[in-house]
Each structure stands twice: as structure tokens, then as C-alpha cells.
Amino acid sequence: MTNALAALEFPSIGHLVEWEGLFLKGTPFEVNKVVILMWLSAIIVFMLFWVGGRSAKLVPAGVQNIVESTVEFVRKDIILQTIGPQGMAWTPFLTTLFFFILICNIWEVIPGIQFPVNARMALPFFMAMLVWVLYNYVGIKSQGFGKYFKSVVIPPGVPKLLLPLVALIEFISTFFVRPFSLMVRLFANMLAGHLLLVTFAVLTSALFTKTFLAVILPLPFAMLVLVTGFEILVAVLQAFIFTILTAVYIGGAMNPEH
Amino acid sequence: MIDILLLAQEAPDITPGLSGIGAGIGYGAAAIGPGIGIGIVVGNAITAMARQPEASGMVRTTMFLGIAFTEALALIGFVVFILLKFT
Numbered sequence: 001m002t003n004a005l006a007a008l009e010f011p012s013i014g015h016l017v018e019w020e021g022l023f024l025k026g027t028p029f030e031v032n033k034v035v036i037l038m039w040l041s042a043i044i045v046f047m048l049f050w051v052g053g054r055s056a057k058l059v060p061a062g063v064q065n066i067v068e069s070t071v072e073f074v075r076k077d078i079i080l081q082t083i084g085p086q087g088m089a090w091t092p093f094l095t096t097l098f099f100f101i102l103i104c105n106i107w108e109v110i111p112g113i114q115f116p117v118n119a120r121m122a123l124p125f126f127m128a129m130l131v132w133v134l135y136n137y138v139g140i141k142s143q144g145f146g147k148y149f150k151s152v153v154i155p156p157g158v159p160k161l162l163l164p165l166v167a168l169i170e171f172i173s174t175f176f177v178r179p180f181s182l183m184v185r186l187f188a189n190m191l192a193g194h195l196l197l198v199t200f201a202v203l204t205s206a207l208f209t210k211t212f213l214a215v216i217l218p219l220p221f222a223m224l225v226l227v228t229g230f231e232i233l234v235a236v237l238q239a240f241i242f243t244i245l246t247a248v249y250i251g252g253a254m255n256p257e258h
Numbered sequence: 259m260i261d262i263l264l265l266a267q268e269a270p271d272i273t274p275g276l277s278g279i280g281a282g283i284g285y286g287a288a289a290i291g292p293g294i295g296i297g298i299v300v301g302n303a304i305t306a307m308a309r310q311p312e313a314s315g316m317v318r319t320t321m322f323l324g325i326a327f328t329e330a331l332a333l334i335g336f337v338v339f340i341l342l343k344f345t
Contacts, residue, residue, distance in 0.1 A: 013344040081319045181330045188333035191340070241326045244319065 037117050041103040083251035098243040105235035116190040128183035131246045139253030151256035193231045200224040281342035288335020295328040
């Protein structure tokens with residue numbers, strides 16, 4: 001009993017998410033595994049669309065099929081539901097965003113790599129900032145600064161007495177809470193998934209002994225398999241949620257009535 | 259006598275243990291509200307889909323949005339847990 005438990009040593013959080021720099025060590029441009037995975041994801045997204053659109057046929061097959069059905073999904077289920085027909089110009093941006101986040105997340109379950117890029121704060125932070133700049137730009141461009149600010153701060157149909165309080169809450173929630181929650185949602189989901197997988201993997205390897213404890217080995221192993229499947233779902237869902245929230249924010253800045 | 263001997267010893271640092279307890283209870287408390295909230299959101303979405311299956315696409319999109327906003331609270335609790343436990 002004590003032998004098996006002695007082997008169960010949960011690695012520290014720094015050990016789980018911090019990677020050695022591979023080159024340019026000690027400079028702000030240090031490159032480690034996460035950065036390389038991020039570059040790889042960008043290249044994969046580019047290749048996917050390049051291969052899919054290079055020789056587009058009337059009846060899609062293979063890569064073209066994947067790309068076309070995703071574009072269709074982004075148009076029908078994300079843009080039409082949130083921005084409306086006038087938001088079709090956002091299809092390229094939202095499709096790229098969806099694919100990029102999805103591929104960054106899916107590294108979590110690829111054997112031998114098993115680290116989601118979004119489990120580090122940097123990339124979600126950058127993307128949330130990008131979305132923040134974008135929807136404010138769209139709002140100011142389509143309505144003008146004064147009108148946009150007014151439509152954000154003063155929601156229609158609020159009693160005069162409550163207006164200062166509501167205005168303050170709306171201001172904070174639109175300009176501070178939105179990017180923060182967008183960032184934390186993606187980051188914390190991926191980090192939690194990574195830790196969950198690590199927990200069951202550590203438990204499985206600790207029980208891999210010749211003692212009688214090996215009897216309960218199938219339990220954590222089955223959980224590991226189940227959680228891996230669940231994490232694939234979470235990776236797709238988080239990419240979808242990030243994209244749809246981006247679309248909602250852009251749509252809200254474009255036409256403030258809804 | 260034993261009490262005095264124990265007092266004479268240097269008091270051990272209990273801060274890591276206390277912050278561990280705080281992190282565990284804090285995350286547990288932070289998960290209560292979002293758990294109930296997500297239950298309400300999904301339950302009502304299922305009711306809506308069962309009543310009007312032709313509107314299920316729109317209901318599903320809105321449901322995911324609702325889940326995303328509700329879940330954010332639990333995730334902020336998780337981040338606080340990580341910060342308290344590991345730093």
C-alpha cells in the first residue's frame with residue numbers, strides 16, 4: 001500500500017505548463033514548445049484552406065469537403081444566428097478564428113504532444129484583445145463614437161432613477177468584463193482539461209504495479225479514455241463558443257437594437 | 259508539561275495548508291452557483307426544443323451562449339484555486 005502511494009507524486013503546476021526554451025534563450029523572443037505548436041497550428045490552418053481551395057470542384061471531396069462544410073457551418077449557425085445577413089463579410093475572419101482555436105486546442109489529445117496551446121495565457125489574451133479592438137472599431141465605424149458609446153452605456157427602456165447604476169454596470173461589463181471573460185473562459189477550460197488528463201494519467205501509471213492494487217487499475221484508465229473523449233468535445237465547443245461570442249459582440253456593435 | 263514543551267518548540271508554518279484549505283473550499287463554493295445555473299439553462303432549452311423542434315437550431319445556439327456566460331464564474335473560481343494552491 002505505502003509503496004504504491006509513494007509512487008503517486010503529483011507534478012507541480014510549473015512542471016506541467018512551463019516548457020524549456022529551445023532557442024533564443026533568455027531573450028523576450030524565447031521559443032519553446034508552445035510557440036512552435038502555435039506556428040504549426042497557423043501553418044496547418046493555412047494549408048487546410050490552400051489545399052481545400054486550390055482546385056475547387058463542384059462536388060467537394062476530401063479536404064475541400066471539410067473546409068466547405070465548416071464555412072457553411074460558420075455562415076449558417078454562427079453569422080446568420082447572431083449578426084444577420086449583413087454580417088457575411090465576416091465569414092473569412094470567423095472561419096479562420098474557429099479553425100485556429102480548434103487546432104490549437106486539439107493538440108491536447110494528440111499522443112506525444114499533449115499540450116493545448118491555449119493552456120498558456122498569452123494566446124487567449126491576444127485573441128481577446130483582438131476581438132475587443134475589432135468590435136469597438138466596428139461600433140465606432142458604423143455608428144460614430146458618440147452614438148456607439150451611448151448605445152453601449154444606456155440600454156433602452158431603463159427607468160431614470162436606475163440609469164446611473166445601469167450605465168456604470170453596462171460600461172464595465174462591455175469594456176472590461178467582456179475581454180476578460182473571453183480570455184479566462186478559453187484559458188481555464190484548456191488548463192483544467194490538461195490537469196484532468198494529467199491527474200488520471202498519473203494515477204494510472206502509479207497503479208501500474210505488481211501489488212494487489214493493480215486490481216483497481218482499470219478504473220482510472222477507463223476514466224482517462226473517457227476524459228480524452230470529453231476533451232475533444234471541449235476543444236470543439238470552446239472554439240465554437242469563442243467564435244460565436246466574437247460574432248455576438250460584433251453584431252451588437254453593428255446594430256445596437258438587439 | 260507536555261503543553262509547555264510543545265509551545266517551546268518553534269511553531270510550524272501553516273500558511274500553505276491554510277491556503278490549500280481555502281482553495282479547495284473556495285472552488286467548491288464557486289462551483290455551486292454555475293452548476294445550478296447550467297442546469298436551469300439546459301433544462302429550459304430542452305423544454306423549448308421539445309415544444310418546438312423546428313426552432314431547435316436557434317435554441318441550441320442561445321443555449322451555448324447561456325452556458326458560456328454561466329460557466330465563466332466557475333472557471334474564474336478554478337483560476338483562483340490554481341493561484342491559491344500553486345503560487
